[in-house]
Amino acid sequence: MAKKKITNNTKAKPRFSTPKFLADERIKFLFGITLSLFTIYIGLAFVSFFFTGGADQSKLDIKWLELITDSKVRVENWTGKTGAYISNLVINKGFGIASFSFLYVLVVLTLRIWGVKIQSLRKTIIYTLLFCIWFSVLMSFLFVQSTSHSFLFLGGVHGYFISEWLISLIGNIGTLFLVVLSFLTLVTFGFQNSISFFKKIVKSKPKTDPIADNDLSKAEKVENETESIIQPPHSISHEQDIEDTGVILESEFLPKEESIKKTKASEAEAVKKDLELKIETVSEKEEIVSIKHTSMEDFDPTLDLSNYQYPPINLLEAHHSNNSSVSKEELESNKDKIVETLRQYKIEITQIKATIGPTITLYEIVPAPGIRISKIKNLEDDIALSLSALGIRIIAPIPGKGTIGIEVPNRTPEIVSMKNIISSKKFQESTHALPVALGKTISNETYTLDLTKMPHLLVAGATGQGKSVGLNAIITSLLYKMHPSQLKFVLIDPKKVELSIYSTIEKHFLAKLPGEEEAIITDIHKVIATLNSLCIEMDSRYDLLKKAHARNIKEYNTKFVKRGLNPENGHRYLPYIVVIIDEFADLIMTAGKEVETPIARIAQLARAIGIHMIIATQRPSTNIITGIIKANFPARIAFKVASMIDSRTILDSPGANHLIGRGDMLISLTSELVRVQCAFVDTPEVEAVTEFIQKQQSYPTAMYLPEYTGESSENTSLDIDLKKRDTLFEDAARLVVGSQQGSTSGIQRRFSIGYNRAGRIVDQLEAAGIVGPFEGSKARQVLVQDEYSLEKLLSDVLK
Numbered sequence: 170m171a172k173k174k175i176t177n178n179t180k181a182k183p184r185f186s187t188p189k190f191l192a193d194e195r196i197k198f199l200f201g202i203t204l205s206l207f208t209i210y211i212g213l214a215f216v217s218f219f220f221t222g223g224a225d226q227s228k229l230d231i232k233w234l235e236l237i238t239d240s241k242v243r244v245e246n247w248t249g250k251t252g253a254y255i256s257n258l259v260i261n262k263g264f265g266i267a268s269f270s271f272l273y274v275l276v277v278l279t280l281r282i283w284g285v286k287i288q289s290l291r292k293t294i295i296y297t298l299l300f301c302i303w304f305s306v307l308m309s310f311l312f313v314q315s316t317s318h319s320f321l322f323l324g325g326v327h328g329y330f331i332s333e334w335l336i337s338l339i340g341n342i343g344t345l346f347l348v349v350l351s352f353l354t355l356v357t358f359g360f361q362n363s364i365s366f367f368k369k370i371v372k373s374k375p376k377t378d379p380i381a382d383n384d385l386s387k388a389e390k391v392e393n394e395t396e397s398i399i400q401p402p403h404s405i406s407h408e409q410d411i412e413d414t415g416v417i418l419e420s421e422f423l424p425k426e427e428s429i430k431k432t433k434a435s436e437a438e439a440v441k442k443d444l445e446l447k448i449e450t451v452s453e454k455e456e457i458v459s460i461k462h463t464s465m466e467d468f469d470p471t472l473d474l475s476n477y478q479y480p481p482i483n484l485l486e487a488h489h490s491n492n493s494s495v496s497k498e499e500l501e502s503n504k505d506k507i508v509e510t511l512r513q514y515k516i517e518i519t520q521i522k523a524t525i526g527p528t529i530t531l532y533e534i535v536p537a538p539g540i541r542i543s544k545i546k547n548l549e550d551d552i553a554l555s556l557s558a559l560g561i562r563i564i565a566p567i568p569g570k571g572t573i574g575i576e577v578p579n580r581t582p583e584i585v586s587m588k589n590i591i592s593s594k595k596f597q598e599s600t601h602a603l604p605v606a607l608g609k610t611i612s613n614e615t616y617t618l619d620l621t622k623m624p625h626l627l628v629a630g631a632t633g634q635g636k637s638v639g640l641n642a643i644i645t646s647l648l649y650k651m652h653p654s655q656l657k658f659v660l661i662d663p664k665k666v667e668l669s670i671y672s673t674i675e676k677h678f679l680a681k682l683p684g685e686e687e688a689i690i691t692d693i694h695k696v697i698a699t700l701n702s703l704c705i706e707m708d709s710r711y712d713l714l715k716k717a718h719a720r721n722i723k724e725y726n727t728k729f730v731k732r733g734l735n736p737e738n739g740h741r742y743l744p745y746i747v748v749i750i751d752e753f754a755d756l757i758m759t760a761g762k763e764v765e766t767p768i769a770r771i772a773q774l775a776r777a778i779g780i781h782m783i784i785a786t787q788r789p790s791t792n793i794i795t796g797i798i799k800a801n802f803p804a805r806i807a808f809k810v811a812s813m814i815d816s817r818t819i820l821d822s823p824g825a826n827h828l829i830g831r832g833d834m835l836i837s838l839t840s841e842l843v844r845v846q847c848a849f850v851d852t853p854e855v856e857a858v859t860e861f862i863q864k865q866q867s868y869p870t871a872m873y874l875p876e877y878t879g880e881s882s883e884n885t886s887l888d889i890d891l892k893k894r895d896t897l898f899e900d901a902a903r904l905v906v907g908s909q910q911g912s913t914s915g916i917q918r919r920f921s922i923g924y925n926r927a928g929r930i931v932d933q934l935e936a937a938g939i940v941g942p943f944e945g946s947k948a949r950q951v952l953v954q955d956e957y958s959l960e961k962l963l964s965d966v967l968k
């Protein structure tokens with residue numbers, strides 16, 4: 170009874186709750202001693218029974234009362250009459266040699282009293298009983314004839330009667346089948362992964378074809394979703410490890426939440442330890458597929474460079490030399506350390522699972538009911554200390570999973586090569602408008618993005634943590650998928666060294682201001698001019714879209730390709746423009762608002778017309794990544810940063826400070842963070858790709874962006890030719906005089922035009938003497954007081 174009470178009362182406390190009479194430590198101590206001695210006594214009695222049972226047999230046949238009261242009756246059993254009687258009762262009249270398993274229950278119970286928990290008591294009792302029944306039947310069935318002259322019933326009276334009854338009922342064969350069937354039933358329900366174990370035995374075959382093996386593991390994944398033990402294809406020897414460890418055993422405190430489906434199924438008893446590690450690896454099939462590029466129908470913009478060849482995959486390197494998989498020892502030792510550390514803080518866990526990624530392994534744990542999640546979250550540093558590892562990150566809880574994740578770096582991280590990522594099926598068959606392949610997730614899946622959906626990307630990370638490699642990965646993946654007619658880069662590189670490698674593909678893939686020599690922009694004044702020029706390009710693209718009644722660049726280009734838009738009316742095929750700014754902090758420090766404003770404008774409006782920005786910075790402080798920038802860059806990538814504050818600045822949450830560097834990154838697209846190992850592409854690889862492109866036929870020049878003259882001081886009103894005034898000039902003049910407000914934004918709003926166009930109109934109004942000069946943040950003074958004077962001025966001056 171006491172046992173039952175113990176196992177049932179497991180709600181919140183991770184420790185075994187003692188019956189009331191054991192609340193007193195002294196009684197508990199004595200009870201523990203008593204139970205230990207009793208266990209040893211019974212053990213000795215059982216063992217002794219084998220040797221002395223024959224001699225004692227006749228004495229044990231007399232009545233029990235007589236046996237114990239008559240001191241003249243002596244038995245051979247080492248434990249006296251009581252031991253002999255109990256042994257005879259339990260072994261011969263009970264379950265035969267299977268009765269030894271009762272000793273196991275006694276050991277578990279004794280250890281429990283001493284505070285050591287190795288197994289769920291309830292399950293220990295149930296399974297021991299079931300095992301006893303089955304084993305005694307088996308023993309009787311097999312040995313009833315051969316031991317008929319012995320004093321010992323190997324299966325006990327219980328087994329004898331049941332097996333005799335079964336043989337009479339269904340014969341020897343039927344009984345054999347039933348015994349086998351009941352064994353399988355016991356194992357199937359008793360051990361979580363027995364089914365997959367049996368399957369593996371059935372399926373075991375020589376492994377000669379790794380591709381076929383990959384297929385198999387994928388198929389198994391789908392089939393066995395709840396078991397989800399998938400073999401890593403890159404290490405066949407590893408399969409054996411997984412086979413050995415692919416069993417989840419849970420401790421007594423099994424949660425009943427339905428979110429943890431597996432725990433219900435795993436009503437198994439651990440014989441080895443109280444908690445075993447389940448290892449999960451997901452590996453994508455790295456299939457090299459031919460690069461597919463959609464051909465255009467009526468008008469093909471790629472026809473200008475119709476012989477253009479996309480770079481072949483063999484220009485990239487495999488970087489496999491120092492790749493190694495995570496050993497089972499490493500996994501087990503990390504698991505033990507995690508479990509131990511948590512236990513020290515009285516946090517019991519019921520299940521633990523490991524997913525091996527390229528550079529980190531995710532240990533997913535299910536805490537016992539009643540454990541506060543925040544308690545585990547606060548142990549980040551303690552776990553890091555016990556594992557002696559940097560880069561531990563705790564995700565509590567993992568969104569949508571009901572588990573808690575502990576990410577632990579692998580001892581030998583794997584390099585994810587760009588070649589691998591580019592040749593992956595996922596990337597090659599992606600239908601994204603601007604496909605970017607970034608690397609591999611924790612579950613070894615290729616991680617791709619569509620830049621048009623972002624629509625802009627903010628990349629931050631301390632120096633040397635993989636930002637430049639990340640930018641190269643983005644550019645390389647776009648070069649592998651896009652035709653020069655479909656994509657142009659605007660590369661801004663104040664550091665002057667990082668992006669210069671792409672200058673050779675200027676005539677294929679770059680855009681620049683007219684008259685500029687260098688396509689890679691390094692000078693701060695040219696950066697301002699280029700960004701403003703992009704604003705003009707943006708306005709003009711909006712005008713084109715409006716004229717074409719298209720909502721976005723995709724619709725517009727489709728109409729253009731179908732020859733629905735006449736180039737004579739100014740229509741043209743619009744390539745995507747990807748603006749990459751390598752050291753954004755430098756720009757903000759030197760030019761401040763002058764760069765921030767056009768960047769914010771482009772970020773706000775450019776999505777629909779195919780201009781996308783990627784800005785990178787080493788210094789993720791709030792004066793660099795301002796509120797305006799943050800608001801307009803919802804998609805962010807963080808490489809390792811120095812502090813939690815920096816991490817919060819980029820991601821709005823901590824985490825990036827716990828990354829391990831060398832391309833380890835966190836990507837925040839929605840509110841969720843994804844940890845990805847960035848693909849590695851080395852400079853010689855990028856050079857090989859750019860050289861391959863450069864050698865091919867090109868456009869005569871880089872794509873020219875619209876000219877930007879700027880609001881420079883020498884650009885006085887005299888320079889403005891009013892004969893070439895804007896068509897909205899007169900309406901704008903009437904608006905300004907009518908409202909007596911000379912603001913650019915007022916004109917912009919009233920006529921639904923871009924900021925630059927409105928700015929040009931205001932300049933023309935100034936040249937015509939309608940408004941005064943620029944006065945910083947104040948609106949310009951309106952120099953014409955009434956409409957009559959305005960009409961006069963318009964007719965006199967502007968003719």
Ligand SMILES: Nc1ncnc2c1ncn2[C@@H]1O[C@H](COP(=O)(O)OP(=O)(O)OP(=O)(O)O)[C@@H](O)[C@H]1O
Nearest residue numbers: 631632633634635636637638787831832847848849
């Ligand atoms: N994805 C990656 N996989 C493996 N190693 C990497 C990866 N990314 C970067 N590294 C290693 O880190 C080094 C520094 O990377 P990188 O030049 O990209 O840093 P960075 O953040 O751009 O630094 P800085 O801001 O100073 O230019 C690389 O030379 C390379 O050895």
